[in-house]
Amino acid sequence: MSSSVLYMSMSLDGYIAGPNDNPNNPGGDGGAVERLHRWGFTETGDVLRSGPAGELADAMEATGAVVAGRRTVEQVDHWKGSHHGMPVFVPSHRPPGPSVANYPLVTYVSDGIASAMAQAKAAAGDRDVMVHGAYTAQRAFEAGVLDEIQIHQIPVLLGAGRRLFDGSPTRIELEVVRVIDTPEATHIRYRVLR
Amino acid sequence: MSSSVLYMSMSLDGYIAGPNDNPNNPGGDGGAVERLHRWGFTETGDVLRSGPAGELADAMEATGAVVAGRRTVEQVDHWKGSHHGMPVFVPSHRPPGPSVANYPLVTYVSDGIASAMAQAKAAAGDRDVMVHGAYTAQRAFEAGVLDEIQIHQIPVLLGAGRRLFDGSPTRIELEVVRVIDTPEATHIRYRVLR
DSSP states (O other): OOOEEEEEEEETTSEEEOTTOBTTBTTOGGGHHHHHHGGGBOTTSOBOOSHHHHHHHHHHHTOSEEEEOHHHHHHTGGGGGSBTTBOEEEEOSSOOOGGGGGOTTEEEEOSOHHHHHHHHHHHHTTSOEEEEOHHHHHHHHHHTOOOEEEEEEESEEOOSSEESOOOOSSOEEEEEEEEEEOSSOEEEEEEEOO | OOOEEEEEEEETTSEEEOTTOBTTBTTOGGGHHHHHHGGGBOTTSOBOOSHHHHHHHHHHHTOSEEEEOHHHHHHTGGGGGSBTTBOEEEEOSSOOOGGGGGOTTEEEEOSOHHHHHHHHHHHHTTSOEEEEOHHHHHHHHHHTOOOEEEEEEESEEOOSSEESOOOOSSOEEEEEEEEEEOSSOEEEEEEEOO
């Protein structure tokens, strides 16, 4: 059965972006996002296709649909219309911005995270659904529709920025599925226990 | 040469204790500390002496001195006077509470974290210094006197409590020294790069 998987690069102190991230300042101040994603790219900026990083990139691109938060998609202009050809579902109560009219594979879902996830799972078929964004992850946890977490934990303390996990009303137990140990990142995959 | 090593069990969302931790409520609300340290104990509450957990306990107990924050030591009443026979140094601007008069191996240091660390290193000789506590870790980072971090990352999202890393003015690069992968915890040891 297909799973919904949160994919995020995170510093040891829990940050996924710098301070003040918004569409006019993608990734926030101070190059935090570049630092957090360095493990997945060559020095010239291409996606790494070899070793553990290459396998993780292949797995991400083999997912069948994306559920991503509005803050995320607006900072990357909806990946110009799809994520490696995959449809993108954005839970949001507000209508989308004008660029979305040009993106037939981008769907704004106004009736909540569970609906967005159901639509994404239907689109993904037997492939996994990639989940992205801190706020969206939190809502997916609360609604019980997040199956796994793939954290790329980066050996850096950023000290400030946007946190992936910023408080939650419930305790959630996880199960370690797999750890990939490289100098650039500790890649830990968890299953969410419910 | 001996190193100063921060040893902490931390949830994936960055917590090391529950909300409202204080001497009258050790570890805070909700049993967070018990959950975070379960990896190191048997079901009857003894320290685990076998496997990776046993090796980590041995390494911790083989350190030669402890630098621990006042919040931590007051919640465990200074481990009744020593930490497995090791002297304990507590950086604090306020005079110690009355129980400390009975603890010859506990020293309150009023002139800052660097001084506390220097005294602990002198006491430890060629053994490592164990560092404990969130506030103390932060001060040790800022003063440049923390050499390594041993994080026991626990597969749980606690949602609330006291964070190990709660904002810092500087970015700090780390180097992954060693990862020990068990179902109960992902034990990651980092060197602090300066």
